[in-house]
Amino acid sequence: MLTSELVQNQVDVWCRAEGLPGVAASYASSTVVLSGSVPTLRHAHLLKRELLQHNDVRSVVTSALEIEPRRDDTDVLKDAQAVLAGCACARVRLDVFDGVVSLTGDEPDSGSLQLLEDQLSGIPGVVDIRSTVTFAPPLESFDRESQTAPPGA
Known part of the structure; x- marks a missing residue:
């Protein structure tokens, strides 16, 4: 059974592989909610795609992720x-x-x-x-x- 702890571990492994600082993840009712910051929108899309490969994950909320650093x-x-x-x-x-x-x-x-x-x-x-x-x-x-x-x- 999938838990928030297992999802967070998967996110941590992905972030380390990408050379990124940690992103917070929580899991409930087949939904993963991500928060924190990533350097590009592509990183947010790739992490979402990675999480959706798990059978128990139906949706991934990325609206709490920030793209940093901001540029002019x-x-x-x-x-x-x-x-x-x-x-x-x-x-x-x-x-x-x-x-x-x-x-x-x-x-x-x-x-x-x-x-x-x-x-x-x-x-x-x-x-x-x-x-x-x-x-x-x-x-x-x-x-x-x-x-x-x-x-x-």
């Missing part, structure tokens, strides 16, 4: 724009406010968008990623559809 939004934006520039998401735009990266625009490939979000989550100072990106077909498909058939076809 202009520095986070500069790093986020560098990630976006190296991504295939040409029609996606981003902004940063209080460490929250907001993504807007449209993207034909959900895999590219997921990769972008994963890379953004590894930027120090990013505390959340919010996306209103819509999925749209590539621009080339509109060009093909608008062409008329050749004479005699």
